[in-house]
Amino acid sequence: xxxxxxxxxxxxxxxxxxxxxxxxxxxxxxxxxxxxxxxxxxxxxxxxxxxxxxxxxxxxxxxxxxxxxxxxxxxxxxxxxxxxxxxxxxxxxxxxxxxxxxxxxxxxxxxxxxxxxxxxxxxxxxxxxxxxxxxxxxxxxxxxxxxxxxxxxxxxxxxxxxxxxxxxxxxxxxxxxxxxxxxxxxxxxxxxxxxxxxxxxxxxxxxxxxxxxxxxxxxxxxxxxxxxxxxxxxxxxxxxxxxxxxxxxxxxxxxxxxxxxxxxxxxxxxxxxxxxxxxxxxxxxxxxxxxxxxxxxxxxxxxxxxxxxxxxxxxxxxxxxxxxxxxxxxxxxxxxxxxxxxxxxxxxxxxxxxxxxxxxxxxxxxxxxxxxxxxxxxxxxxxxxxxxxxxxxxxxxxxxxxxxxxxxxxxxxxxxxxxxxxxxxxxxxxxxxxxxxxxxxxxxxxxxxxxxxxxxxxxxxxxxxxxxxxxxxxxxxxxxx
Amino acid sequence: xxxxxxxxxxxxxxxxxxxxxxxxxxxxxxxxxxxxxxxxxxxxxxxxxxxxxxxxxxxxxxxxxxxxxxxxxxxxxxxxxxxxxxxxxxxxxxxxxxxxxxxxxxxxxxxxxxxxxxxxxxxxxxxxxxxxxxxxxxxxxxxxxxxxxxxxxxxxxx
Ligand SMILES: Cc1cc2nc3c(=O)[nH]c(=O)nc-3n(C[C@H](O)[C@H](O)[C@H](O)COP(=O)(O)OP(=O)(O)OC[C@H]3O[C@@H](n4cnc5c(N)ncnc54)[C@H](O)[C@@H]3O)c2cc1C
Ligand code: FES
Numbered sequence: 158x159x160x161x162x163x164x165x166x167x168x169x170x171x172x173x174x175x176x177x178x179x180x181x182x183x184x185x186x187x188x189x190x191x192x193x194x195x196x197x198x199x200x201x202x203x204x205x206x207x208x209x210x211x212x213x214x215x216x217x218x219x220x221x222x223x224x225x226x227x228x229x230x231x232x233x234x235x236x237x238x239x240x241x242x243x244x245x246x247x248x249x250x251x252x253x254x255x256x257x258x259x260x261x262x263x264x265x266x267x268x269x270x271x272x273x274x275x276x277x278x279x280x281x282x283x284x285x286x287x288x289x290x291x292x293x294x295x296x297x298x299x300x301x302x303x304x305x306x307x308x309x310x311x312x313x314x315x316x317x318x319x320x321x322x323x324x325x326x327x328x329x330x331x332x333x334x335x336x337x338x339x340x341x342x343x344x345x346x347x348x349x350x351x352x353x354x355x356x357x358x359x360x361x362x363x364x365x366x367x368x369x370x371x372x373x374x375x376x377x378x379x380x381x382x383x384x385x386x387x388x389x390x391x392x393x394x395x396x397x398x399x400x401x402x403x404x405x406x407x408x409x410x411x412x413x414x415x416x417x418x419x420x421x422x423x424x425x426x427x428x429x430x431x432x433x434x435x436x437x438x439x440x441x442x443x444x445x446x447x448x449x450x451x452x453x454x455x456x457x458x459x460x461x462x463x464x465x466x467x468x469x470x471x472x473x474x475x476x477x478x479x480x481x482x483x484x485x486x487x488x489x490x491x492x493x494x495x496x497x498x499x500x501x502x503x504x505x506x507x508x509x510x511x512x513x514x515x516x517x518x519x520x521x522x523x524x525x526x527x528x529x530x531x532x533x534x535x536x537x538x539x540x541x542x543x544x545x546x547x548x549x550x551x552x553x554x555x556x557x558x559x560x561x562x563x564x565x566x567x568x569x570x571x572x573x574x575x576x577x578x579x580x581x582x583x584x585x586x587x588x589x590x591x592x593x594x595x596x597x598x599x600x601x602x603x604x605x606x607x608x609x610x611x612x613x614x615x616x617x618x619x620x621x622x623x624x625x626x627x628x629x630x631x632x633x634x635x636x637x638x
Numbered sequence: 639x640x641x642x643x644x645x646x647x648x649x650x651x652x653x654x655x656x657x658x659x660x661x662x663x664x665x666x667x668x669x670x671x672x673x674x675x676x677x678x679x680x681x682x683x684x685x686x687x688x689x690x691x692x693x694x695x696x697x698x699x700x701x702x703x704x705x706x707x708x709x710x711x712x713x714x715x716x717x718x719x720x721x722x723x724x725x726x727x728x729x730x731x732x733x734x735x736x737x738x739x740x741x742x743x744x745x746x747x748x749x750x751x752x753x754x755x756x757x758x759x760x761x762x763x764x765x766x767x768x769x770x771x772x773x774x775x776x777x778x779x780x781x782x783x784x785x786x787x788x789x790x791x792x793x794x795x796x
Binding site: 204418 | 720732762
């Protein structure tokens with residue numbers, strides 16, 4: 158082929174240059190929150206968008222969100238998912254930036270100026286309150302704070318809790334309620350092999366609790382806990398489950414109409430109700446687990462020093478057609494349960510970290526399949542998305558959060574492929590300058606690996622898989638060593 | 639077991655121990671940690687054919703070692719199914735949900751345990767022929783098994 162004339166060669170190479178620079182426009186995605194949703198979204202994006210650059214910003218110096226600070230210490234198998242997350246973090250196109258808080262160190266607008274897409278996955282951290290009399294009494298604890306406390310969350314490590322009474326009540330019947338009950342009822346020596354914090358072990362070892370109520374406003378057909386957690390509770394050593402026979406009136410007749418998961422769960426409850434009591438007389442220090450239904454808390458009763466002494470419950474019945482949607486209404490009778498400790502476990506809502514975010518009445522960020530509806534669209538701002546509990550509400554397990562994160566990530570990757578990114582955004586280089594003004598230490602993945610190693614070493618000294626660092630200052634010190 | 643697989647197993651066990659150094663009871667469930675115990679020497683290297691049908695319709699034919707679980711097959715063949723096997727075979731995640739053909743389902747030697755059913759109850763798109771991949775152990779009888787990987791998401795949810 159003859160050499161093309163000079164002129165043509167020139168335009169040709171210009172086109173080439175333009176094509177190259179187009180190809181090199183790096184799609185940048187900023188993810189806020191390094192929990193389940195953040196990592197699974199990053200997994201999907203890093204596999205499906207060529208050239209992508211993903212930066213994950215996390216409030217704490219350490220990653221994994223509720224997998225580290227929610228999942229119970231006696232469920233280490235669940236935490237194996239951390240190995241999948243670690244592979245994502247080690248992907249060359251994925252970066253982790255810990256100790257960066259959206260709303261404090263950087264604003265949403267600043268992120269959107271520097272990324273083509275911003276995905277919010279910062280979870281649902283705040284607990285819902287009952288709004289009843291004396292809710293501020295001593296020894297009424299948010300289940301979520303108690304979980305954070307035994308798991309070493311820096312914001313919960315100083316929780317005050319008094320386990321010197323014999324009876325506690327848990328308000329709510331979800332899996333978190335069962336986690337709390339199980340940790341309180343498990344023989345403490347079994348917890349010593351887990352990564353539960355040392356201070357929690359010391360407090361639990363002194364516990365005098367022998368009786369725990371699990372109180373729900375609705376009936377056995379509406380419980381929110383899942384069968385695996387219930388089965389585990391029923392098998393707990395030295396612990397006897399006592400149901401109230403009258404709560405199960407009409408339940409066995411319903412079993413045939415239920416879908417498989419609820420059917421099996423209900424059958425397990427019925428079986429446990431009918432089981433001849435095992436001979437527990439041989440057991441030392443027997444404890445009791447007492448789920449009760451159709452009771453709605455209306456008032457905390459306090460004694461001297463505003464200390465909790467009992468809970469007043471309204472008796473309820475259910476109205477409505479669809480089983481799941483039936484609502485409890487009071488029938489005009491009440492019951493008082495003596496207890497010196499109560500846990501509130503009725504759900505969570507998300508914290509509004511930016512004034513531009515619109516929240517639904519359920520405490521989630523308003524969205525359509527993960528896209529955040531944005532009225533003041535300006536072309537230089539990256540698009541906004543939400544995944545995980547912040548968007549779905551605090552329901553489901555890791556599996557469900559994973560499904561949601563993949564789904565939203567798919568939408569993002571399709572949007573990125575469709576949009577023509579004319580110019581690369583500033584990305585982390587620009588965001589770093591903003592954060593630097595607040596004089597923050599950013600902890601990268603290597604910093605987390607140092608913390609990880611340190612915690613495992615500290616754990617070894619005590620025969621535990623790890624001893625978590627519970628102070629942010631100490632985390633930073635180890636990470637920046 | 640091929641050298642490559644031994645390397646894989648050892649490496650993954652090693653990093654697993656480093657990352658989350660726990661020595662809990664469920665180890666017995668983590669099949670690829672104890673590969674030798676499931677491999678009867680006489681069956682060494684025996685392989686069967688399996689076909690995975692991914693949720694986008696793509697079919698992947700591959701070989702599976704007798705004695706491996708379907709989770710091992712996915713990991714050892716780099717099948718790259720997103721999120722699959724999050725709990726590494728310890729029956730606590732349900733991300734390894736698979737759907738079998740009725741005739742394949744019927745020829746599995748063991749029925750699902752209560753614990754497996756408990757986890758399956760969390761899965762989207764649960765069917766009568768659903769199983770957890772980490773609980774299905776390959777045997778010669780299972781040659782030609784066809785495994786459908788269901789959708790992990792439920793569009794109705796959000
Ligand atoms: C007590 C408890 C126990 C559970 N146990 C299990 C279990 O055993 N098995 C199971 O499958 N599921 C379990 N789950 C459910 C599971 O944890 C969730 O499905 C899942 O982790 C939700 O993921 P997420 O990414 O939405 O939120 P999270 O995991 O909470 O992640 C949110 C992340 O955002 C960070 N963040 C918050 N605010 C900001 C901010 N302003 N800026 C930057 N970052 C921020 C947080 O620090 C956190 O790391 C449990 C949940 C709870 C509450
Ligand atoms: S891999 Fe988790 S249940 Fe099978």
